[in-house]
Amino acid sequence: MVRGEDRHPSLSLHLRARQTAEYRASTAEAERQLRDNDPDARPHRLQHCRGLRESGCNRVLGIINLENFERENAYGESELRLLTTIAASLGTALENARLFDETQHLLKETEQRNAELAIINSVQAALAAELNIQGIYDAVGDKIREIFKNRDMGIRVYDPKTDLIHYAYTYENGKRLSLESEPLGNAGFAAHVLRTRETLVINENMTQAMTKYGSYALPGTQVEKSSVLVPMVAGEQARGIISLSDMEREHAFGDSDVRLLQTLANSMSVALENARLFDETQRLLKETEQRNAELAIINSVQAALAAELNIQGIYDAVGDKIREIFKNRDIGIRVCDPKTGLIHYPYTYENGKRLSLESQPLGQTGFTAHVLRTREALVINENMEQEVAKLGATLVPGSQMERSLIYVPLVAGDQARGLIGLMDMEREHAFSDSDVRLLQTLANSMSVAL
Template identity: 25%
Template sequence: VYGLVFLPVLLTMMDIGLSTRLWYTGLDAGAYAGGYVPLSEYTAGSLGRLIRMLNFYGMPAVTIIPLLYIALRDKKATLLTRRLAWLLLGTQIAGMSIQMGLRGLLGPATRVLFMGIVFVLAYAYAAFQQMISERRLQRGRLQTRLTALILVITVPILVAVVAFVSTRAEALIEQAAIQQQEAELLGALRQFQLVSWAVLAIGVAMLLALAWLTIRQAFRPIGRLTETATAITAGDLTRTAPVESEDEIGGLARAFNSMTEQLRDLISSLEQRVAERTRDLSASEKRFRDIAESTADWIWEVDAAGRYTYCSESVANVLSYTPEEILGKTPFEFMPPDEAARVGEVFAQIAANKQPIVDLENRNLTKDGREVVLLTNGVPILDSEGKLLGYRGVDKNITERKLAEEEIERRGEELEALREISLAVTAQLELDEVLQSVVERGCRLLDVRAGSVYLVDEKRGDLELVISYGYTKDYTGTRLAPGEGIAGKVLQSGAPLAVDDYCHWEGRAPDWGAESLTAVLGVPLKRGGQVVGVLDFAEMAQARSFDEHDVWLATLFANQAAVAIENARLFEAEQRRLQMTSTLQEVARILSSTLDLENVLDTILEQLGRVVAYDSAAIFLLSDGILKVVAGRGFPDVEQVIGLTLSVEEEALFRQICREKRPLVLADAQKDERFLKAGGTNYVRGWIGAPLIAQGETIGILTVDNRQPNAYDEEIAQTVFLFASQAAMALENARLYETEAHRRQEAETLRLAAQALTATLDLQQVLESILTQLQQVVPYDSASVQILKGDHLEIIGGHGFPNLDELLGISFPVDGDNPNRR
């Protein structure tokens, strides 16, 4: 746009200097006939019409539309740019209005030159403001840039003025041509034009020189001020700027000198503060090094590549390396490979984000190969541009804390496992299942291969192995005396006992020689402070040592196991009681199903086997202080026992039972002098005697025999006593029934006998009827009828004798040799 505005001026200068005839054609009058150029052709160069059309039509099209867009729609334009756009737009509209208004007063050339001057001034101002805004004027020497700017503004104006004067002179000459000759007028015109252009050239040269000298003189203090600033920048704070005037430049010099003095004071103060700060930093560094060397934590610093650049002496306490052995290496070189890979990924992510290292746990290897756990904390080291230079931090040895945490976690897991095991064990109520579960779960808890459970035999006072697990054979039934083997010693002391090498332990039990036992641990099973059993845990064929923690854990488990075993025992006892109650009810039903004494006796001995295990048993019935064996089972010679009679008063055992009316238990009958070894009972060891009580009276005694000593206890004796009570009721009922039946039989026999006696008068028939009816009342093998004659008895009839005919008629004195008395 500025080029279009400046185009007429440029073409005018070309026409003057080069005779191009692009705009002015009247500059060379010799090219026309008579040396006279008509005024209409004076500005009718080859581009005259085009220039006028461009100025009138092209300028608006080129300038108005873009200027409107910049002023109204361009969001990227600055506020200054929009203001300049409105200025140029107003100038354009004003110029077009002026051209239209002066169309009748001024010629085309005059209007073009006038508009050129207006546009040159407006666009030169806009360009200058834009150059200042974009700091373009700061490139190059200032005085040269100002001189060029003055020339750009003034030269077009001067050229326009000369052209305008020449044009007006031409019009005057044309009017005077009527009165003067043409040659004279043309000569005067040429002379005037030459003088005008010469004045223009001299004016421009003088203007250029004056501008140059003025600007140079104005900018000389600024140059000196610049030299002073350069010297001060180089470090010479003694330089001052000369004050040569009282104008703005002088004020600037004084302000600059004041600033220099303040700068000297500030630098002096800064140097003093830097010195003090240096001393403080030295003291702080000393304190830091003292702390770094005295603390147990390892203080370090690494570069951006992760290599140690600083390392405190404490590293010797952490990794057993000297600082010299650490420097230049990376932390990953002191870690196991898997840990180095893990921590490397974490550190790479942290470093990429320039984040601090917060509580990063990592495993490291010491110089002697031990593994330690470090807790790393660090902060990034950044330069002024935020570039990562490295990290500075501290490593704390938390190995003991981690071991403690792991121990706490392990104990928590063990306690949780113990709780689950306890719940699982106590949920079972079958004693055998509980014992088996106790051993298996205990072995898993302590991570051993084998285990066993011993229970105290209260009758014998020793231990019996009831569950064997993990051994090469089943040791169930093995017995240990107090003090024998580990279990025996635990029973004796009531405290846990651990042996690391059982095979070479002097107190080992001989029954375990076939097992390659190494470490064995025994813990007591206690109930109410009393040892009721022992839990054994054993490792086989590999080294193992039970430490205090293992003993503690096994003891806790044993306490839970003891509760579970006791619960199972109580449940089993209750089950036995319920079963016994059911059995006794069934036995009572069976015993009451018959009233025949012989059947009742057999049923009692048969049903007794459902209540208690025995090798032999006998039923004694009491009559007039005499006990008689009426039934027996399991004896070597039952016939030898049946019918055996004993006097209650003469036998202490039976006397005590009858008097106290409660059962009596013998642990070993052969060792009790009160026991009667009759009827081949030398084999009897365990023995129970229970009274048969009916309607509050003892009617007999039930005895139960066993070949094993300590086979019976008070609990079993009470069970037998309950059974004996049911048996006594059945016996009493059978005896009552038998007595009643016997009485009925006797009455019937007497009735039949009386009927037979009155039915015939034949003596032999009467005698036969009497003996037959007697057989119904009193069973016999042989019987006779004797009649009293005086003081003699005579046999008159008989039955069952092989020589009855020889006996008939025999008589014998009543008081003499009488066979009835034999």
């Protein structure tokens, strides 16, 4: 309580935060408590004490005291009415301020819930669109950047089998970065967060913090001024990290930023773990399909041999099976005769029709010569004319130029005996990595069987 030290009256304002029964006392009781709580004060008379009440109810918010330490009967009815009016107005204003603060608090909670739902919906939408796991990281990362108004951020994923950290999504200085995977090791910010499963907030003295945790700047990146790293925990394991970074200033992140990022990480952890398991299931399913396709090729060759087919009959049986596996795409089987230096075309489909092509000298240039010489797959998904000029290829008489192709060598021992080709005559980027892997698997199985 403030006391006047001169001849002027003293005004004291006491606001009570708690709304308990003891604060609903009468004005007289409030005066008594004020005197009892200040036994060392010099003698004085509290002439007027008015409670601050919320307009329209009996809830006491606090007390206004008006005191005179020099004389009695210092205040009349006019002072009482004025003080009463001030107390009533101030009570209403304070209650409005409290309600505004409560509204802001509820609004902030609503924004966090909306952000959390946005993250969950992003993952679900990515799953519904049948995106791969990287597509899901991209969708979620974009949504988090949107929520945090395009702040720099990153998503790191930990693979415990290989002890590698993968940088699935990274923005620095507003630009998307592509970073190589790194061993996790025992030191550094990421290792600390994944090991403790606790959030790490660094808002100042970044260099000292890096020394403390044994951290270092990744190749191609710069050191932040502020950073928040939140673990993504699924079950009892930390599967990765979401981070916010500011490259220009310290103390860039407040408690509300940390809480929101933690909330998003908790929601994202479960959704991404489900997505990871789904992706793993799809991968295993794809492997199973490849094994089945491989067995189908081997069985085709064995069935042709059992039927005592000649070598052309075997090429036909195998070619038909490969077309079936690739849903009747255009394919070709080419076989090299090292004695004559000729390339034979025992099986060729183009535009859905079977072609009969004459044997041609292999030569030193062209796609076929390149694949047989290097014993490596050749994938061309765009700019076919440029690739033709680069490798010195020519059009086989009776055929047309492809827009996309995959050529995979048939290798037996140390020699490439031929190749299998997949072609698309109408569009670029017709073949994916999975098509290349499957054709390579079939070629390996076919080489031995043939």
